[in-house]
Amino acid sequence: MAMTKREALEVIQFVRDVFNIDFDKNKGTAWLDLLTERGDYEKTMRNAKNRASDGNKFRPSLSEIIITSSNVSDAVVKDVDETETHAYKKRHDENYAKVMSDMEKLRNRLVSEVQDDE
Structure with missing residues (x-):
């Protein structure tokens, strides 16, 4: 106050x-x-x-x-609807989880390629 x-x-x-x-x-x-x-x-x-x-x-x-x-x-700090969080979507939304998994695989592949080039 x-x-x-x-x-x-x-x-x-x-x-x-x-x-x-x-x-x-x-x-x-x-x-x-x-x-x-x-x-x-x-x-x-x-x-x-x-x-x-x-x-x-x-x-x-x-x-x-x-x-x-x-x-x-x-x-x-804001009140955040838990259903809008990344962790919630990853556990409960199959499409979201698949897209995130594909992105993680792509990231890992790119990291691996960069490391191989070094």
Whole structure:
């Protein structure tokens, strides 16, 4: 779940106070937009606190602080109908299995020919 504007402002205030980072209008707006659109408040705040106590001498960037509410992999994963998968078709569709078998034989023959030429 994306964080609220109030939560994003709390993160920004914490980062500003702890890391002594000045936020001009543009930087503040950029952080606020990204935090409210993508940030998970609890995870981001916990990450900021961990970063504050890890001994790192460098000021963090937003990408080092923000923890998104959903991983990139979550956005990529789709519900897939099992009957549309290669493995399912190969086991349950005779025509598909035959075509795949023929293609595998062709591939193996071509690999063998290339190896013989070397």
